[in-house]
Structure formats: structure tokens, C-alpha cells
Amino acid sequence: MAIEKKSPEAIKPHKIQVSFDDTLPKHWFGGNAFLTHLLNTFTAIFPDAERYFVRWSKKALANVTDPKIKKDIQGFIGQETMHANQHEKLWETLRAQGYDLEPVLWIVQKLGFNWVESILPDKVNYAAVAGFEHFTAMFGEMYFENPELMNTMHTEMRRLFEWHAAEEIEHKAVAFDQLQSIDDSYFLRTGVMNVAVVLLYLVAFGNTFYFMAQDGSLFNPKEWINIYEGFFGKHDFARKSFFKFIEYYKPNFHPWDNQNYHLAESTLKAYEKEAS
Ligand SMILES: [Fe+2]
Numbered sequence: 001m002a003i004e005k006k007s008p009e010a011i012k013p014h015k016i017q018v019s020f021d022d023t024l025p026k027h028w029f030g031g032n033a034f035l036t037h038l039l040n041t042f043t044a045i046f047p048d049a050e051r052y053f054v055r056w057s058k059k060a061l062a063n064v065t066d067p068k069i070k071k072d073i074q075g076f077i078g079q080e081t082m083h084a085n086q087h088e089k090l091w092e093t094l095r096a097q098g099y100d101l102e103p104v105l106w107i108v109q110k111l112g113f114n115w116v117e118s119i120l121p122d123k124v125n126y127a128a129v130a131g132f133e134h135f136t137a138m139f140g141e142m143y144f145e146n147p148e149l150m151n152t153m154h155t156e157m158r159r160l161f162e163w164h165a166a167e168e169i170e171h172k173a174v175a176f177d178q179l180q181s182i183d184d185s186y187f188l189r190t191g192v193m194n195v196a197v198v199l200l201y202l203v204a205f206g207n208t209f210y211f212m213a214q215d216g217s218l219f220n221p222k223e224w225i226n227i228y229e230g231f232f233g234k235h236d237f238a239r240k241s242f243f244k245f246i247e248y249y250k251p252n253f254h255p256w257d258n259q260n261y262h263l264a265e266s267t268l269k270a271y272e273k274e275a276s
């Protein structure tokens with residue numbers, strides 16, 4: 001299928017190093033416990049999830065013949081490996097702040113990637129990688145569409161999530177093209193997405209509330225007003241994310257139907273300039 005004209009020319013990892021210490025506030029996202037813990041949950045999930053993407057992309061390299069897709073997969077592997085390593089650095093800081101990460105890590109590592117992954121057919125794993133990448137692309141887009149809100153993050157956390165968001169936009173089509181080149185069945189892609197969305201939302205929101213319970217913010221009315229404002233009020237994330245999500249179900253969907261590379265481009269260029 002024709003993809004070249006729409007995708008970035010080359011996908012390369014942009015190296016950054018983040019560091020955190022005990023000055024990181026517990027509610028580092030503008031004092032908003034829910035958003036802080038939603039992204040803390042992503043930080044708990046990302047390293048194993050991204051290593052899972054890398055495992056399957058390395059496997060796909062052996063079967064993919066299109067040179068452009070092959071090159072993109074190599075860039076994707078480099079980017080996801082770095083995301084996993086940078087997010088994992090935060091685990092110790094979160095533990096030092098008193099949070100228990102073990103249940104979510106157990107679900108993701110043992111249940112998800114030691115057990116379920118190994119019993120699923122290969123094509124289902126490739127479809128799962130493409131499906132999860134649709135969510136990270138949505139996250140990347142929402143990051144850049146809401147600069148005012150994102151600017152309320154602690155500076156170092158913003159650096160981490162901005163870098164991650166930009167690269168997620170840049171490589172958003174790689175896992176999709178990888179899947180299409182192996183099996184372009186609509187029913188495989190959307191059938192796996194039906195399950196992935198339920199699992200992802202259960203784990204993401206379940207663990208967000210678990211983190212909130214751990215620091216006593218779960219029953220704070222102010223936090224529930226924040227949640228309402230975030231999803232249905234001021235930021236309208238429930239409606240906006242639903243329409244981004246549902247795009248995936250269009251029969252001829254391709255991630256670059258949504259030409260949003262410009263959102264990430266200047267950020268990525270700044271990293272390149274820094275490195276040169
Ligand atoms: Fe990533």
C-alpha cells in the first residue's frame with residue numbers, strides 16, 4: 001500500500017537523558033493527582049510494553065521485504081528502546097515517594113508478557129502492537145494539542161513526556177505498516193483492538209485509582225472535579241479521545257490519514273540541533 005508520501009522521511013532516535021530526585025513533587029502534574037497518576041501509570045507500563053513492541057518488531061524484520069518499512073522498523077526499535085529505559089528510571093523515584101508499583105508490574109510483566117503473549121498467535125501479537133501504538137499516537141497528539149495544560153507539569157517530567165509524545169507521532173505508522181505487510185485483514189486489526197482497548201483502560205484507570213488511594217487523594221472532592229473537568233468539562237478529553245480512537249475502525253484507515261507531523265516536527269528538530 002502507498003504510504004511513502006505521507007510519512008516522515010526517516011525515523012531516528014533522539015537521545016535525551018532525564019534525571020529525577022527527591023525534589024519531584026508527589027503531584028507533579030500541576031498539583032492534579034489524577035493526571036499525575038495516569039501518567040505515572042503509563043510510566044509503570046511503558047517499559048515492558050515497549051520492550052514487547054521491540055521484540056515483535058525485531059521478529060517482523062525477518063519477514064518484511066519493503067525496504068522503507070524495514071528502515072522505519074529499525075528506527076522504531078531504537079526509539080522504543082530509549083523510551084523504555086528513560087521511563088524505567090522513574091520507578092525508583094516513585095517507590096521512594098511511597099508508591100507500590102508491584103501489582104501493575106505483575107499484571108503487565110507476568111500476566112501480559114510472560115503468559116498471554118506466549119500463547120497468542122504471532123499475527124495477534126503484531127495486531128496488538130499496532131493497536132497499542134494507536135493509543136500512544138493519540139497520547140502524542142493530545143500532548144501537543146494542549147500546551148497550556150502540559151506546561152503545568154514539573155519541568156523534567158514535561159521534558160520526558162514531550163520527547164516521548166513527539167517520537168510517538170513520528171513513528172505512529174510503523175507498527176501499522178508492519179502489521180499490514182504481514183496480514184492486512186480488517187478483522188484481525190479491529191478484533192484485536194476490541195480486546196486491547198478494554199484491557200488498556202482497565203489497567204490504566206484501575207492503577208491510576210490505586211495510586212490515588214495510596215496517597216489519600218482518591219476521595220478528595222477537588223480531584224473528582226478535576227476528573228470531571230478533564231474528561232467532560234474544560235478539556236473534553238472523553239469526547240476528543242473517542243473520535244481519535246474510532247478512526248482506527250475505518251476500513252481504509254492509515255495513521256498518516258491524520259497529517260499531524262507538524263505538531264512534533266519543531267520539537268524533534270530542536271533535539272537534532274542540540275545533538276549536532
Ligand atoms: Fe514509546
Ligand SMILES: [Fe+2]
Binds near residue numbers: 080133136168171
Ligand atoms: Fe510507540
